[in-house]
Amino acid sequence: MPLKRNSFNINMMLPAIVFILFVMVFPVVYSFVMSFFDWRLGKTPKFIGIENYINIFKIPDIAHSVWITILFALVVTLLAIIFGLFLAVLLNMELRGSNFIMAILLIPWALPPVVVGLMWKWIFNPRLGTFNNILIALGLLDNFREWQSEPWPAFIMIVLTTVYKVLPLTVFLLSASLKTIPRELYEAADVDGMSPVGRFFSITLPLIRPSMVIIFILLSVETFKGFDLIYVLTRGGPGNFTSVLNYISFLYSFTFMKFGLGATIAFFVSFLIIIISIFYYRLTYKEVRY
Numbered sequence: 001m002p003l004k005r006n007s008f009n010i011n012m013m014l015p016a017i018v019f020i021l022f023v024m025v026f027p028v029v030y031s032f033v034m035s036f037f038d039w040r041l042g043k044t045p046k047f048i049g050i051e052n053y054i055n056i057f058k059i060p061d062i063a064h065s066v067w068i069t070i071l072f073a074l075v076v077t078l079l080a081i082i083f084g085l086f087l088a089v090l091l092n093m094e095l096r097g098s099n100f101i102m103a104i105l106l107i108p109w110a111l112p113p114v115v116v117g118l119m120w121k122w123i124f125n126p127r128l129g130t131f132n133n134i135l136i137a138l139g140l141l142d143n144f145r146e147w148q149s150e151p152w153p154a155f156i157m158i159v160l161t162t163v164y165k166v167l168p169l170t171v172f173l174l175s176a177s178l179k180t181i182p183r184e185l186y187e188a189a190d191v192d193g194m195s196p197v198g199r200f201f202s203i204t205l206p207l208i209r210p211s212m213v214i215i216f217i218l219l220s221v222e223t224f225k226g227f228d229l230i231y232v233l234t235r236g237g238p239g240n241f242t243s244v245l246n247y248i249s250f251l252y253s254f255t256f257m258k259f260g261l262g263a264t265i266a267f268f269v270s271f272l273i274i275i276i277s278i279f280y281y282r283l284t285y286k287e288v289r290y
Contacts, residue, residue: 031266034260035260035263036049037260038051038052039260040259052263056261061240061243072159072226072244073220076163080163080219087167092179102171102172105167111165113228116165116229117161120164121233124147127144132145149238154237155242158242173211173215174215186199213280216280217277217280217281220280224276227244227250231247231250236248245265246269
């Protein structure tokens, strides 16, 4: 009887397993195989071994792309966690309107990345954008400024847009983590006369630290994969200043039609994500007992 039940369960899951293998596993394996070939549009693929992985380091300004990718991921992740923790703590106080704020926070998360990118592109539009007009009205700016044409302003623009997109998920995850802290600890702290700031640094922060490590890794992975917002906002410009590694992979795959090298860059990004995630996990994770 148990054998028949297991066989029935496997048969029921089989369509989903086949679908997952076809949609997720097959493209990854196919791309990995492609990375060992000189694979170009209109030409017969030629096996070249690890030559594509060597050629990555011959790409012009690849060092800049690696650096800007790491900087982008780090800045977005830190800002999202700082502002996300602030909002999560406020929402956890169960003030009036907390549920409404949580509902509003869903909007950026629910919107497609392309829509978010177009919306912020209009906000930073030199003449019609809200940002320039507010600065001019406040007297902080004399003339209309093209933020997308300047390296660091363009970088800040994609950082703010990405933080806006990932902030809701950060708030929800941190809020869920805050709800796991026993209320008795806060009551004991009140009896001891501990200040709110003291409670935060002595109770709240240490107890949610394991969750923050996981959230940091999730956000780092998400930002390392960043492409759609950058494509909509800056197209890697000005010049190639905001050309993160995934955008470089896109260029070599679908502009230069070097599919093998494009796939190699994508796997190089995956390798960086794994290394950084393991390093940060080992550096910061500590089990918390209470």
